[in-house]
Amino acid sequence: MKITDASMTRFGRFGGQFVPETLMQPLKELAEAYSRLKVDPQFRGELSALLSNYAGRPTPLYLAKSLSRELSRKVYLKREDLLHGGAHKLNNVLGQALVAKTMGKTRLIAETGAGQHGVASAMVGANLGLDTEVYMGEVDIERQKMNVYRMELLGARVIPVRSGSRTLKDAINEAMRDWAGSYETTHYLMGTVAGPHPYPLMVRELQSIIGTEAREQILKAEGRLPDSVAACVGGGSNAMGIFSGFLQDEATKLIAVEAGGRGTSSGLKIADHGACLNLGEDGVLHGAMTKILQDPYGQILESYSLAAGLDYPGVGPELAHLVEVGRVTPAIADDGAALEGFRRLSVLEGIIPALESAHAVGFALKDPEALGEIAIINLSGRGDKDLATVMEHEGGEGI
């Protein structure tokens, strides 16, 4: 293992590149290419055209009138649920795939848990003409048949992972192993602000369009900045995306809502939640120092959330840092609160949120005082994908 501590690869004591030697070269090439391309007018023009014409940006900032009335304050929703694919993930995969293509790569590899990032990767692979292979744990393949079919329909190949717990964290390990041997032709498309440098930085910058738009939109609507911005946190990419627009506005409270799952009892072999910022410990996962769920021997614990996208035993290193320095406030919403958010937003606004986003809504319903007078909730995705999960959870009642 090599530990690089060049300060630019870190956020305080978090981040870095805790990877085998074989990954240092591809990471270096990627970091160099990305820092060159992100200021290149032609690249920026191409990405911006794709974001508007293929993905559907800008997304609206919507004043949720009934929710506002219920909470006795103004609540705006940033509508990433309206982005092509139904979630914010496309902002990141489009940018990375375009970087890969410009670097001359012909193949994308990605990992996926519930399949959402795999589907987004398959979409851009098809759109930009890149071969796409997606590593997915056997257990997840069994649980997520529709998304496996979607990926195949989009022309991607799904590679089953049989190691470890046969879920997301093992799929990430396999994808990294593939990349160490294939980087001359292949780009590894990381799905969130986790992993070794430059991924946390690059993914945050690609998602920062959410925050840039939201800041302009709220200033136009209200003539002032919001008192708070809340977002759900799995790995942290939609949260870092919207927060980055307001980081310098000290008076705007940034609230990171993690999955409380079934409850927050720690010390179990299988963790009952995904709340790394609230309850995690320092450790290294997937190439970065961050807050993770681990047992006393440093073995990674399995996380749990009803929302598959929040079911990750680590969190982006920059978020860990921002919580540590007090800029971001960590919060928790459990499965029950998320289901409440899911139902209330559907009834009040005619918007069915993703179960992930429903955590941020559930938190707002539980603790409206924390939002101040004007708040933005990042609606990271739409809930169509979650209907079966919710119906099953509620014993088939619901249709």
Ligand SMILES: *Cc1c(COP(=O)(O)O)cnc(C)c1O
């Ligand atoms: C994947 C996903 C998340 C969690 O990922 P982050 O990197 O934390 O944003 C949240 N919401 C939706 C709708 C997702 O698909």
